[in-house]
Amino acid sequence: xxxxxxxxxxxxxxxxxxxxxxxxxxxxxxxxxxxxxxxxxxxxxxxxxxxxxxxxxxxxxxxxxxxxxxxxxxxxxxxxxxxxxxxxxxxxxxxxxxxxxxxxxxxxxxxxxxxxxxxxxxxxxxxxxxxxxxxxxxxxxxxxxxxxxxxxxxxxxxxxxxxxxxxxxxxxxxxxxxxxxxxxxxxxxxxxxxxxxxxxxxxxxxxxxxxxxxxxxxxxxxxxxxxxxxxxxxxxxxxxxxxxxxxxxxxxxxxxxxxxxxxxxxxxxxxxxxxxxxxxxxxxxxxxxxxxxxxxxxxxxxxxxxxxxxxxxxxxxxxxxxxxxxxx
Numbered sequence: 001x002x003x004x005x006x007x008x009x010x011x012x013x014x015x016x017x018x019x020x021x022x023x024x025x026x027x028x029x030x031x032x033x034x035x036x037x038x039x040x041x042x043x044x045x046x047x048x049x050x051x052x053x054x055x056x057x058x059x060x061x062x063x064x065x066x067x068x069x070x071x072x073x074x075x076x077x078x079x080x081x082x083x084x085x086x087x088x089x090x091x092x093x094x095x096x097x098x099x100x101x102x103x104x105x106x107x108x109x110x111x112x113x114x115x116x117x118x119x120x121x122x123x124x125x126x127x128x129x130x131x132x133x134x135x136x137x138x139x140x141x142x143x144x145x146x147x148x149x150x151x152x153x154x155x156x157x158x159x160x161x162x163x164x165x166x167x168x169x170x171x172x173x174x175x176x177x178x179x180x181x182x183x184x185x186x187x188x189x190x191x192x193x194x195x196x197x198x199x200x201x202x203x204x205x206x207x208x209x210x211x212x213x214x215x216x217x218x219x220x221x222x223x224x225x226x227x228x229x230x231x232x233x234x235x236x237x238x239x240x241x242x243x244x245x246x247x248x249x250x251x252x253x254x255x256x257x258x259x260x261x262x263x264x265x266x267x268x269x270x271x272x273x274x275x276x277x278x279x280x281x282x283x284x285x286x287x288x289x290x291x292x293x294x295x296x297x298x299x300x301x302x303x304x305x306x307x308x309x310x311x312x313x314x315x316x317x318x319x320x321x322x323x324x325x326x327x328x
Contacts, residue, residue: 019040036091036094039092043085044081053087053232054091055089069146080240117196143203144208155209159209160209175245176224177230179307210223259323266315267315268286269322271309279302282297308320
């Protein structure tokens with residue numbers, strides 16, 4: 001390997017070459033630095049007309065599903081660089097302090113990193129970091145921001161986009177091999193997120209979400225990887241073989257029903273994740289381990305498919321238990 005400025009050029013065991021580049025580096029207490037890096041792939045012979053895709057993950061330190069996706073993507077690109085006809089930038093850890101400490105937020109600053117974009121180059125440290133990330137990604141032809149759920153809920157592989165951006169983003173989302181595309185109403189979109197800020201700047205950005213917090217679901221990662229290579233092929237970035245992708249269900253907020261707990265206790269589901277249910281089906285029970293009583297029996301208010309299911313069993317009044325695709 002050799003180092004040129006902030007670019008580390010490395011030859012892998014399988015003969016590929018990648019460029020590790022600093023996106024931003026800031027000083028921390030006790031003579032330490034926080035560095036956010038990306039892995040940059042480009043064709044052997046650049047023409048200047050290449051399309052560029054950015055794969056982003058790790059904005060929340062407790063969301064690990066994207067780590068496997070980045071590993072496999074880098075491995076395959078390194079082994080098959082001759083099949084690359086565009087530029088791929090991979091950002092595995094946007095919140096390295098959060099990942100190191102297993103915290104959702106950025107430690108020290110105690111901020112949700114996905115609530116500070118687009119940031120400011122002259123602002124405080126966190127704002128400076130956000131602005132540097134924005135500047136590095138801006139101008140890409142497409143960006144995929146990979147998230148997991150939190151530790152409480154399990155999600156099927158899905159893409160979430162706003163009504164405002166749906167006309168532009170829906171064709172890309174359908175190529176990603178997810179099970180479900182959730183089109184949110186514009187009023188529910190958080191304007192300080194990376195995806196909203198990039199879309200506002202003209203960089204098409206999709207939010208992919210899957211699995212559960214602090215875990216890696218290999219089957220979900222493999223599914224999304226097939227979709228990413230399919231998307232790259234459709235955009236002229238990848239010339240290698242791709243797998244056939246599924247046709248996702250597309251829904252709006254009006255087609256989604258939310259099931260909440262009316263009491264505290266231990267939630268024991270009686271259904272499977274991503275399973276079809278009918279109105280009146282038994283979803284599960286909330287138990288009281290001290291008295292041995294069933295505090296609440298939960299039944300489906302409508303027919304549909306369960307695409308979100310409670311993973312963490314301890315619940316309180318108002319806890320989300322499930323989301324059902326199918327309006328009541």
